[in-house]
Amino acid sequence: MDDDILELIPDEVTEPAERAGTWTVAVIDDDPAVHEGTRYALAGYTLDGRSLDILxxxxxxxxxxLLSQRRDVAVLLLDVVMESDDAGLQLIDFVRRELRDETVRIILRTGQPGQAPERRVIVDYDINDYKAKTELTADKLFTSLTAALRAYHQLKRLDETRRGLEIIIDAAPMLLDHKSMQRLAEGMLTQVASLLNVDCAGILVLRENDETDERFCVLTGSGVYHHYVARHPAWPLDPDVHPIVERTFTERRHSFGERASTLYMRTSSGSEIVALIDADRSLSDTDRALIDLFTSRLSIxxxxxxxxxxxxxxxxxxxxRVVERTAELIRANRxxxxxxxxxxxxxGLKTEILGTVAHDLKNPLSVILGRTEMLADMTGMSPVPVEQMRVQTDHVRTSAKRLTAMIDSLMADAMNDALDxxxxxxxxxxxxxxxxxCEANRPLADTKGQSLSADLPEEVWLCGDAERLREAIDNLIxxxxxxxxxxxxxxxxxxxxAQETLCAVSDQGPGLSPEDAGRVFGRFQRLSAKPTGGEGSTGLGLxxxxxxxxxxxxxxxxxxxxPGEGATFAIRFPNIAVELV
Structure with missing residues (x-):
């Protein structure tokens, strides 16, 4: 008898922790016959397609x-009196208080009901059923076990739901704190593995809110999909993964398989996310409900x-844009x-020219006023000095011409500066x-005893404005x-x-100093040379x-x-201007 016991214990204890499709039941009794009878009575037992694994x-x-190693036991068929009269009752306290296992269902069986009265035991100990061995027939054992297994299954689902909800509640603040899409994706895979309480591999794929664009962006991957992390986000999916992901985007719903499941999420902004999860077991209804709840919160x-x-x-x-606008403002300020x-x-130039004009106009005006006063006095003489009056009239005419020339120069400059x-x-x-x-200016040259000669060909044509060119030549002469x-x-x-056509005017005047040569064509420039006949100058002609x-x-x-060597002033035009004629 002892040898039989020693053979049974190692075989039962060393079995795998959980076999898919079985209910784990532990028979704890010091009578080997009870073990054999229980196995015989429950032979061929199934519930919801799952058989029994009896320890x-x-x-x-x-x-x-045994219970410290095996945490998947659904029902305990427990004897009260074993190595001591209350060994079974003490074991109940061990399971509930030390192992903190509140889901396992405990059916107390005793052959000596007097030592453990039913009412006291039910009140004092957390058990789920109490049976005397004499009344526990095969049918009643079947009934009690079925009820216990259903209760265990419901409690496990409640416990898994509670644990999953705690995970979801705890994960929500952490996931909402993420500011990076990749970090959020990594956190989601971690939380899914924790929620399902399994080791799983996964990959998250994002598609922006453009349904015509079939390109996917891989956010992260774990396990067998970890190689996607090192890739560029837009790298194509592997041939075995792409059809699954594409089908989920098309169907827009979760899909659960034996081991692989796909989760679909759509955000309010229109983006879509698909998670492909490979778990080491199929997902229960509770797992799926929790996943659905979890993903609905993840979209936020x-x-x-x-x-x-x-x-x-x-x-x-x-x-x-602020930088660019600031740069624009800086440039605008500059x-x-x-x-x-x-x-x-x-x-300053305005003040200067006003002073210059006032000065240059004042001189001939003073001459005109003085001469007219002299003429007025001469008209009262007898006889009238006609010759002297003619001289004064010539002075008035000369001064008036100077004024006219100065005004013409100012008007020409004003027109020359016009934007249009x-x-x-x-x-x-x-x-x-x-x-x-030359002919128009010859009387002025003759007045000063100057010789004005011209070395001119018969014709030299170019394309231009005749009046403006006349004005330029007149200013030079x-x-x-x-x-x-x-x-x-x-x-x-x-x-x-060879390259240019020019009109040059040479004189034997005071010439140009190096300083004058650098600013001779500037506006309102006063050079070191002065007009030799007392003429006025605005500094605008050149x-x-x-x-x-x-x-x-x-x-x-x-x-x-x-200085003293005279000067040559010229206007030069490229021959292209001549060819346009």
Missing amino acids: SAYSAAEARA AFDNVILYEQLQRANIGLEQ RLAMQRSDLRRAN ISLRREPVDLAGLAREV SNAIKYSFTGGAIRVEVRRE SIVKRIAELHGGRATAESAG
Whole structure:
């Protein structure tokens, strides 16, 4: 008998912790016949498609060791009197208090009811049924065991639900705190494994809210899918994974298999997430209900991350726009500062030109006023001094011409600076213009005893504005007359060179110092040389010449061997202007 007991215990204890499709029942009794009878009575027993896995222990001490190792026992068929009169009752306390197992169902069987009265035992000990061995027939054993197993199954589901809800509640704040999509995905896989209480591998795939785009973004992977972590998010899915994920996106619902399950989530922002989970067991109804609840809460967490990432991108874009706008404002401020500086200079130039104009206009006006007063006095003389009056009249006429010339120069400069200035392009005979201007200025040269000669070909044509070119040539010749000494020679020349066509005016005047040569064409420039006949100067003539030359695509030049050596002023036009004629 003892040998039989020793053979049974090792075989039962060393069985796997849980066999799929079985109910684990432990028979704890010191009578081997009870074990054999129980096995015989329950032979072929099944409930919900699951058979029995019956374990045996022949003392309370053996039962303690067995129950400490096997935590999957659903029902205990427990004897009261074994190595002591209350060994079974003490074992009940061990299970409930030390092992803290409240789901296992305990059916107390005793052959000596007097030692453990039913009412006292039911009240004092957490058991689920009390039977005398004499009344526990095969049918009653079947009934009691079935009721106990159903109660155990319901309690296990409640316990799993409670544990799952605790995990979901505990996980919610942590998942909502994630600000990275990848970290949230990793946290979800970890929580799913904890929720199911199994080792599982998984992969999370995101599809943005564009249903026409079949490209998937892998957020994370674990277990056999861990290699996706090192890949680029847009890397294609493996051939064995892609159809499963694509089907779930199409069906838009969870799918549970024997080992692999796919979970579908859709966020309020329109993004879709599929999780492929490989577990080491099939998922129970409780597992599926918990998964459904868990994923419904996860959509909020994913939405939070999506919105956070969108906000981050918006912030980056806003910061970039702020930087760009700040740079634009800095550039605008610089432009304003430059314009303010230009305005200051313009205001200074305005003051200068007003002073210059006032000074230059005052002199001839004073002459005119003085001469007219003398004429008025002469008209009262008898006889009237006609010759003297003619002289005074000539002085008035000369001063009036100077005023007219100065006003014409100011008006020309004002028009030249207008923003809408335009040239009238037409064929122009430059040599003919120079000839006309020479003849118009010859009386002024004769007045100062100067010789004005012209070396002009018959015709030199170019495309330009005849009036503006006439104005430029007139300024060059009148300048030469104004600054040349009495009796000096002035020469006007028009010629065509290899690259340019030019009109040059040479004089024997005071020439140009190096300082004057650098600013001779500037506006309102007063050079060291002074008009030799007391003429006025606005400092605008040569700047007008330069502007007219540039408007025609050409340039103005000044050459001088030095002070006292005379100078040559010219306007030069590229021969392309000539070819356009």
